[in-house]
Amino acid sequence: MTTTTVRPASPPVVTDPSITLRVRRASEDTNTVLWRDMIRTMRQPDMLAFAVVMGVFFLVLFNYVFGGAIGAVAGIDYLQYLLPGVLVISALQGAQQTSMGLASDFSEGVNERFRSLPMSQSAVISGRTIADAVRNIAGLVLVALVGILMGFRFASFGGAVAAIALATGIGYGFSWMGAAIAAKVRQPDMVGMLSMFWLFPLMLASTAFAPVQSMPGWLQPFVTYQPISAASDAVRGLANGVPTGDAIALTLIWIAVLLAIFVPVSVYLYKKVD
């Protein structure tokens, strides 16, 4: 094996990257994965359609079926109460899709390729969570438009933008939680089943659809402080032109807590091999 011709150049090998180089590469990789996940999102419009249909389903179901009863307790026109909550719930559904998407990367085998490549492994998750946030924004705008057709009124354009941004933010926090679950479980059907366990309690035992006064006393402390309630209250305030600083602050704290826990946990679980 002594006579060998020159191999065409392959990228130079970096043996001891500095922190700055590492960060730069991680963001390049995140960008690349984001590009890949955006293509996937466009090719699967049913994911977006599903999120919008769910949102509209909640709007119609709660507004016309339970609207009268709950509206009386809420003290405002029920649609004005309901739509912001539905925006938060739709964003939460987006987080579940992060979980499902990452699990299907495992089952399709493409994660095995990613693992053998000289890339930042965390980019696989950070790219996906950003792509899902982008899709969430599109979904939330569509749900809001349906709400407007049903008679909802945003107090101002700025309020609408802030409301959608905050809902997207809490969805982004939960996306990392969804990623951690998928990185641990790795099988799409298991991930789908598990998401029922966090999705429904957070969704139903919250102020998204009904005010806390309408719930049993023992449940009220949980309902009051849990992230989906905080976000629903905050988004409702922004959308109706009566922003509440406490709710907004609590929502931002929840987003920070979710990220502080689940960014490292999901990356750790994702990297693990047997």
Add this chain to the structure above:
Amino acid sequence: MYIMSTKQPMSTASHEPVIDARELHKSFGNVEAVKSLSFSVEAGEVLGLLGPNGAGKTTTIKMLTTLTQIDGGQAAIGGFDVSTQPDVVRQMIGVAGQSAAVDEKLTARENLNLFGRLYKIPRAERQRRTEELIERFDLGDFADRPSSTYSGGERRRLDVVAALVANPPALFLDEPTTGLDPRSRAELWDTVRSLATEGTAIVLSTQYLEEADRLADKILLIDHGEVVAQGTPDALKANLDRNVLEIHLELESGVGDAQELLASEENAVADVEARRIDIHVGNDADRSLALLRRLQDGGISILKFQLREPTLDDVFLSLTGSPSTEIEESTK
């Protein structure tokens, strides 16, 4: 601080192995998939990993490519330890695993572009390389369709091509030709040989003796996670230079009688249910004729017979003295 070497990490002039495995060991629960496997591959060399189902080929390749943890022993690529410096090792390897690892929603072009970007290949170079590979492996007809729509062989080709995007110094191909048609197989064989000529160190697993014979500079025959034999294809073949006389009998009861008549033959293997006897006869036609005549004279009625090349199973038989675990057609 970081060091960026502008040269290839290993110069082809030195004889430092590019791929170096020492006493690799891996268990899954109480299954010992790989037990103490050692080998090395130099730049420009092709190592054929040959063995039946469950021999430990895939596990070995996964250990060397950072895809599974190494339980015992050490592995290095280009001098960098696989367990402790996986980030460096990943810059030097290309892998085509046994099952396809591509994005199903992306087209071939997009997949290759994606992996090229992650290898940090500059855009112009990446595009040139992608088009070259598409041309070379004839992916053009379906390069702009999502890979979920591909036939098995088309997806396999894309997966192998994905391993070649960065032209890495160490290449791992796990049964790369399984499911390929003869034309694609020939193309892949050419590519493997020319990559080796250019200085790539290649580990290639296969179940086909012919493939290992054509491509490999040396062969590692493994079974149950252990080396059964190793050497150049020629050396191994010298060991195997014997054809097999396969005799099919008319009656099940004839098998016992035949066995008695052939008691002096060391290499006769009888399968009663299949009413079949295999005997290693070498290239000696007279010997085959004599054996057949002996059976005929003994009153055994022969349905048909044939002289065939040794199969992988025969290799195991002659090298280990006992039949290997069953060799099935790979369905993957």
